[in-house]
Amino acid sequence: MAIKELEPIALRYFYYEGDQYRRPGVHVSLTYDGEATIYLLTETERTRLTDEVRAYGPRRALDLLRGGTLGIAQQSVFVSGHPSGDAADLRVQHPKRRSLFESCAFFVPKAIREPWYGDLCEDRERMRREGRSRPFIFAATLSQFIMLLVWWVKDTLLNVVGPFS
Amino acid sequence: MNIPRLNETEILILSAITGRELYGLEIVEEVKRLTRGKRVISLGGLYTTLHRMEQKKLAAGRWGEATADRQGARRRYYKVTGLGERALAEARTVLRNALGFAASLVGGSA
Numbered sequence: 001m002a003i004k005e006l007e008p009i010a011l012r013y014f015y016y017e018g019d020q021y022r023r024p025g026v027h028v029s030l031t032y033d034g035e036a037t038i039y040l041l042t043e044t045e046r047t048r049l050t051d052e053v054r055a056y057g058p059r060r061a062l063d064l065l066r067g068g069t070l071g072i073a074q075q076s077v078f079v080s081g082h083p084s085g086d087a088a089d090l091r092v093q094h095p096k097r098r099s100l101f102e103s104c105a106f107f108v109p110k111a112i113r114e115p116w117y118g119d120l121c122e123d124r125e126r127m128r129r130e131g132r133s134r135p136f137i138f139a140a141t142l143s144q145f146i147m148l149l150v151w152w153v154k155d156t157l158l159n160v161v162g163p164f165s
Numbered sequence: 166m167n168i169p170r171l172n173e174t175e176i177l178i179l180s181a182i183t184g185r186e187l188y189g190l191e192i193v194e195e196v197k198r199l200t201r202g203k204r205v206i207s208l209g210g211l212y213t214t215l216h217r218m219e220q221k222k223l224a225a226g227r228w229g230e231a232t233a234d235r236q237g238a239r240r241r242y243y244k245v246t247g248l249g250e251r252a253l254a255e256a257r258t259v260l261r262n263a264l265g266f267a268a269s270l271v272g273g274s275a
Contacts, residue, residue, distance in 0.1 A: 148209030
């Protein structure tokens with residue numbers, strides 16, 4: 001089932017014994033648009049969350065958890081399957097770490113970023129197969145990255161000043 | 166509907182995807198082939214231009230498959246729309262007239 005077709009918000013409680021990534025205690029996983037964020041809760045917070053979700057509906061969880069009213073030690077994981085599956089599925093996944101590239105390209109729309117990144121990976125693979133050196137591949141990648149930023153900034157500026165020209 | 170004016174990059178991209186559906190790297194290769202290597206479009210330039218062209222309804226894109234060597238990123242395939250075809254035809258007419266006029270001036274002064 002595609003992520004888009006899922007119920008947008010799903011909450012699930014579980015007790016986690018803790019490891020290098022998470023502290024032990026009661027956690028709640030908030031799944032929203034295919035991404036699960038796991039929050040560590042106190043028992044009081046858990047009761048309040050349950051009560052408010054019951055009273056105001058599941059969207060209330062977004063306000064309380066994402067707004068920082070409840071929960072600490074937030075960590076994000078991506079959910080590849082249906083969020084109503086076993087909570088253990090979430091526990092074994094490591095939190096996704098954002099690379100420098102992802103941070104820098106964050107402001108570029110996904111319709112540009114994703115296919116551009118995929119093509120860049122394919123191109124790097126092709127260069128490797130052709131026996132290009134690592135510095136050459138690095139320079140080619142860097143120049144593509146700079147070109148993307150230059151074009152994106154130029155395009156954005158044109159969009160801003162275009163109506164006045 | 167007004168037919169948008171095209172810049173050189175847009176003309177090259179529309180020429181490459183006319184009558185077929187291609188993704189980024191194929192478009193870059195096709196542009197290189199069409200211009201006999203005299204024009205090379207960077208991937209950044211290609212995708213920002215294609216994004217704008219989609220907004221102007223000159224090209225239509227659809228998501229394709231994600232392969233292992235793309236690290237999970239999907240391909241995006243593009244094809245020209247009816248408006249894109251009309252804009253390309255108009256650009257061709259304008260350029261042909263302008264270049265014909267320029268050629269006649271050069272020919273006349275020789």
